[in-house]
Amino acid sequence: MSEAGSTQPAERRLSLLVTVLAFALPVIFVLVPLAIFLGYSFFSVDQGTIVYGLSLGNYVRFFTDPVFLPVFWNTIVLCVSVAIICILLAYPAAYFLTTLKGRWRYALLMLLLVPLLMSYVIKIYAIRSILGLNGFLNKALVALGILQEPSTLFVFNMNAILLTLTLLLIPFAILPIFLSLERIPQVLLRASDDLGASGLQTFLRITLPLSLPGVASAASFVFVLAIGDFLTPQMVGGISGFTFGRILYSQFGTAYNWPFGAALSVALAIVVIAAILVGERFGRNRGTSV
């Protein structure tokens, strides 16, 4: 690899190589695995070995077995709820950030994003301790006189999954909303003020509509991350918090039924892609109308 060896044709070959690599990487690492997944969903399993014959059996089972569709639907409702709660909490936080001046704004933003640097599993463990019967939340509520005695409302059920996912995913909601709020030109707000609009009117008719693209992408972000998560439901969901992610996971570990797991993943992928498309569509329309 001597430096004198890099002549003109060699350089051209190199740039060609870089171009090919740029296209090859997404194809090899994203498209091909997805295609393999789709292919697997048409196979079946017999006595612990995969039968490589094409059939629609897995999809028929998904739609006809009484177990899967209700859990699938409940999971979607759960993740939409998580997205809504995240938005409701993240919007005021992001709005508050944009009212700050100079370095405080970014220092606080960084602080809000610090949890992303921590291990996901450790965060779940910590949250589970907080939510438990002898945990911090129950102790605080009892000490404040809000509860008579510790409650099992917060752990090992759907509430626990909702709370935990919301806590874990809030940073992903704050960031896009903050960015869209920050992009709103200050002159618009000042013009509104000059024309005699009240603070509330300015917010409702200028700030809010212009920040909706950020809200849309935040919502689709949170929804997609929540619906793909199996670990949180597994660890805090207990007996009633059974989600689609847990069924999907069990097909790979416990059952060794990769083809059926692949079919379930395809169903999940369709919902995820739809959520991303909706989020993007909504975001872009509003964005270009400025």
Added chain:
Amino acid sequence: MGLKKLFLRMATIGLGIGLMTSAALAANLRVLAWDGYADADWVKDFTAATGIGVDVVFIGSDDEIWAKIKGSEGQDFDVFAVNTAQLQRYIKADLVSPIDVTKLANQKEVLPRFRDLTAVSGVTKDGKVYGIPFCFDSIGLIYDTDKVKPAPTSMSVLWDPAYKGKVLAYDNGEHNFSFTALTLGYKDPFNLNEEQMAAVKAKLVELKRNVLSFYTTADEAQQIYQNNDVALIWANYGQQQVKALQKIGAHVAYVNPSEGALAWLDNWVISKGVRDNAAAEKWIDFMLSKKVSGELSERTGFGNTVTETGSAGGNDKLVWLNNVEDPLKRSDMWNEVKATP
């Protein structure tokens, strides 16, 4: 221009490092084991004694072992630990190699009941030995001595409404069907007919209503125990779990249920894709030494096959785990139990 050169140089260096590490890994023995079977100090002693480096990967469930070994057709590991019930599945799928017992000097010194391997159900096939037993324990019941009075003698206590929301169960369809079958008094908990399956499933839905959560690892159960009001734990990790709980000051005791406790017997096996058979044999022989076996029991509370231990007393009725009739069906039915509102 300068960037491209830098890029190329970095690629060359990267390739060099990649080749070096893969060369280093090639010489190492690849071990797949449960936590507690390949402690760092033993690995260090083994490497010091034999000059063979070891890479250990820890797993958390039987299904994970199967997925890892079956997924790579045995090519990713040299030696792994698996229980007698599971072993036949691996033999049938041609994922393990027969073991030459004469190469294992320490196998001659094991406890009498493990000396004749043909008498240990599940470790041989067609006269060939595929697994070397080294460790066993029962899957009993842990109860909080302050909360559960009188001391329970049967798993049926898990269904007692007095302990609603205070029961920790294990997240595994196969075992849950087996122990519930024992509780219902079925003779062969590993081969259930349709009718029995339906009865067990109904019973498990009832159990679920009494349960706080399903756990997967011993650490997880312990953490849940510390932060919640738990009275009974279906102890998949037996003595290991009891010891860990007692260490943190929990008032707990352990009982093997009178209807019979499921019990596992773990074996070292050599995978089909073994790179160095002699190194694998040395590892197994090392694990069967009096020192390592004794320390294993000391640290985990499990019984071992080399020295006598107090685990699972002589009068306890142990039901050695066996292959179940249809693992996939049990797994699907377990999902149905969990999905029942």
